[in-house]
Amino acid sequence: METIVKSNQQQVFAPWTDPQNKPLLRFENVTKKFGDFTAVDNLTLDIYEREFFALLGPSGCGKTTMMRMLAGFELPTTGRILLGDNDLKDTPPHKRPVNMMFQSYALFPHMSVEQNIAFGLKQDKRPKQEIKERVEEMLSLVQLEAFAKRKPHQLSGGQKQRVALARSLAKKPKLLLLDEPLGALDKKLREQTQFELMNIQEKLGMTFVIVTHDQEEAMTVASRIAVMDHGRIKQVATPAEIYEYPNSRYVADFLGDVNIVEGRVGVTTGETASLNWAEGQSHLAVSTKERPQSGDTAWIAVRPEKVRISKEMPEEADNxxxxEVWDIGYTGNISTYHVKLANGQMIKAQVANRQHLANRPITWEDSVYVYWEKGAGVLLQS
Incomplete structure (x- = not known):
């Protein structure tokens, strides 16, 4: 059974919100050690059928080790990995209903596109007619019918990526693992391919697990993201929840751009807490449902696009x-203003470039005000 949450008259896929839903994949207290090094540390995680799930983190955080354990190339030191009701520990890689798509694509250079796609099916000794029909179906899915007879060296990077994807899907695995699958593509092609991957995954109704260190990629394709650090999961949530409501400074800082201001908790009234952050400065206000202890160290995280900037003091502002404008970053559609406060703290404010640069009202060394509403920030206690 899967859960459909209705929001704004649209159906949103969210099986993890229903405690009666059974996950397709479950990590139960999984630890993986290589000698004295712990790559994955007592990790528990559920992934549901038809999810596009992202494992996100820096190099060495354990995400690739998790994927290798799923594929059967590594075994847990302790704990269990369940696919449905089956413990995968005693199932060799070639017998698992799991397939992996590698960053390098790993295409056979001497085989044509259709031969590459058919390879796994032939290894399983499927009937010739079944192989032919399945290959044609995969070629149509990735829109490469006209390239069936070509060899890999005659293809572009994006076309090679599609062939590797078609080959991975040909055997109809229950779970497709994607190991940095778009890392070799240029930025524009990578963005285009992200949406193609999403459309294919939705069309097939399969479960995809992608490993990536690219935050934008994870935010774009995933139904949920697990942010990892040193073999542990720091937070699992939808992209919007992780971006808007990170549970720690690590997650806030890793995903997207953010301002983080440290201070001590002052008075908490209702759902508003105050943060005393600098001597001689007014306190900062932040909305929170937590009840932080007065005097405790805490942090306010606020995204630059939620911070406004003006030469004139605003009539009303919670913060x-x-x-002084210290620096300006121009990225075409957006300008990022780096504003240095009296105590040296730097605050970033992002503004959409609706006017030509020549008409920009704020420039370097201008004295400015940066301000935001209390609901724009998040109070973090770790």
Whole structure:
């Protein structure tokens, strides 16, 4: 059974919200050690059927080790990995209903596109007619019918990526693992391919697990993201939840751009807490459902696009700080203003470039105010 949450008259896929839903894949207290090094540390995680799930983190965080354990190339030191009701420990890689697509694509250079796609089916000794029909289906799915007879060296990077994907899907695995699958593509092609992957996954109704260190890629394709660090999962949630409501400074700082201000908790009234952050400065206000202890160290995280900037003091603002424009980053559609406050703290504010640069009202060394609403920030206690 899967859960459909209705929001704004649209159906949103969210099986993890229903405690009666059984996960397709379950990590139960999984630890993986290589000698004295712990790559995965007592990890528990559920992934549901038809999810596009992302394992996100820096190099060495354990995400690739998790994928290798799923594929059967590594075994857990302790704990269990369940696919449905089956413990995968005693199932060799070639017998698992799991397939992996590698970053390098690993295509056979001497085989044509259709031969590459058919390879796994032939290894399983499927009937010739079944292989022919399945290959044609896969070629149509990745829109490479006209390239069936070509060899890999005659293809572009994006076309090679599609062949590798078609080959991975040909055997109809229950679970497809994607190991940095778009890392070799240029930025524009990578963005285009992300949406193609999403459309294919939704069309097939399969479960995809992608390993990536690219935050934008994870945010784009995934139904949920697990942010990892040193073999542990720091937070599992939808992209929007992780971006808007990170549970720690690590997650806030890893996913996207963010301002983080440290201070001590002052008075908490209702669902508003105050943070005393600098001597001689007014406190900062933040909305929170937590009840932080007065005097405890805490942090406010606020995204730059939620921070406004002006030469004039705003008439009303929950949080307003004065500083000097220290630097400006221009990325075409957006300008990022780095504003240095009196105590040296840097605050970033992002503004959409609706006017030409020549008409920009704020420039370097201008004295400005940066301000944001209390609901724009998040109070973090770790």
């Amino acid at each position: 307003c700080l004065q500083g």
